[in-house]
Amino acid sequence: MSEVLVVVDHADGEVKKPTYELLTIARRLGEPAAVFFGSPEQGDAVAEKVKKYGAAKVYVVDDAQIKGYLVAPKAEALQQLAEKTSPAAILLPSTFENKEVAGRLAIKLGSGLITDAVDVAEDGTTTQSVFAGNYTVQAKVTTGTPIITVKPNSAAPEEADGAATVEAFAATVSDVARTAQVVATQPRQSTGRPELTEAAIVVSGGRGTGGNFEPVEGFADSLGAAVGASRAAVDSGWMPHAFQVGQTGKTVSPQLYVANGISGAIQHRAGMQTSKTIVAINKDPEAPIFELVDFGVVGDLHTVLPAATEKITERKG
């Protein structure tokens, strides 16, 4: 069976959930082989994690020569690995950076590229959700090695035993790939809440918060949810851009999405329309967000949310 390369999503060696989702999908296409860009010292720890999700191999690519430059070196390393292993497909978690890596890789390998898949079938047919979630597209790579970036929450991770044999892969990075230099990196402070794109529940606030996110955050914490924001809230400087849900921010597809004081402009809908259950609270009964909801409350979030938070906390008592 051919290998399917799966690029590991991790933060400093800490493997993140989309990796397990991709490994689960990869098993439909062939034998999953995880590709870990990071410190070789962390290779064994990563292998311990991915072996539970069926990774037969773990290629450890030392990122010492890679992480100081933007995107291009990773694409080169993957090209070399693909040429060595002739994989059946290459899967990457759909982040902005990985999409760029995939784009360059597609040119290097002369291979078709599909971005932001929400599902991949056994025959390689992908499903994408497009036009702000109004259309579903089925597509397939017809030339070269299929390169597919897959959105978080696209599959439920299923455990399976894998050998997870660790193999160091020495990539050669050319000079031309080392021209856009990472001059400084500032890690974002952890909020202690779940990651926005991975969370099962997302609670967002918009213009209607008036800049006060306390009710939104309190409600999110009572549900163990991630906190998001609309573009209006980000543009007003109330929340950092990293929290933005929408076309130019994060796309989320949680089990439950709660939109508070968000009108539901197309820019926002593009980022949350595929959520399984949608709830909205808005003072304006005419707000377009109510067209999407499974449940809506016409009311002031500043009174509804604290009251609901209290009731939930009581129930959990």
Next chain:
Amino acid sequence: MNIVVCVKYVPDATADRKFEDDNTVDRVGVDGLLSELDEYAVEQALQFREKREGEEITVTALTVGPEKAVDAVRKSLQMGADAGVHVVDDAIAGSDYLGTSLVLAKAIEKIKADPESVGAGAGGVDLVICGMASTDASGSVVPAMLAERLGMPQVTLASVVESQGDQVRIKRDNEGSTEVIGATLPIVLSVTDQSGEARYPSFKGIMAAKKKPLDTWSLTDLGLDADQVGLSVAYTQVEDTTARPPRTAGEIVTDEDGSGATALVDFLASKKFI
């Protein structure tokens, strides 16, 4: 110095966007416009020129698309770009990322080789600027692909752009961090909607745009053959497109004296979220 801004003509996101029978995006039957996210690219190009008083800098807006796509170039000229190029050829229709990036790269190389031919100034192309994504496909991959094809440094997804001499620095929000990226011109740059509000065309700008050079190129002009691009040779194939069934109307309650919170919590409990 020459700056090329890549702009895309897209179906209006507030209109009823749809697909053709061959599963390509309907780019003719739906009202189109310059992609909002490319306006930020035009804006950054103009700011780059304005900050360098005394330097001879020409901004050329480049688009690839059907007849009507020229509107994207026109809008860029109205905003303040100096020259425009529209690559139009029936054979390009249905191109995927690889085809589109190939046509754009060839057009940029042609401008680089002979800038005067499009009314641009002498001296190569030092800066290619793109928006962060198109508002139709939302792929966000073409800028990186252009950097790959042109062999230029990729400086993408900038929320802040600063430059001095031939040095450019940007701020980029990554998944878990914010990074500062530095590179030396010439580069491929893409900018986000955080990079700064795009200007509206002034009346003067709209009038002036009518007199600006606007070239139309075919595949032959770029030295490309019809069998190198388009739907038939795309590396990917769309097999089916389906309109998502409209969400069935949910229950809407009006909050009165705390009834909203109670109903909300009951709903969440009924769905096992609590």
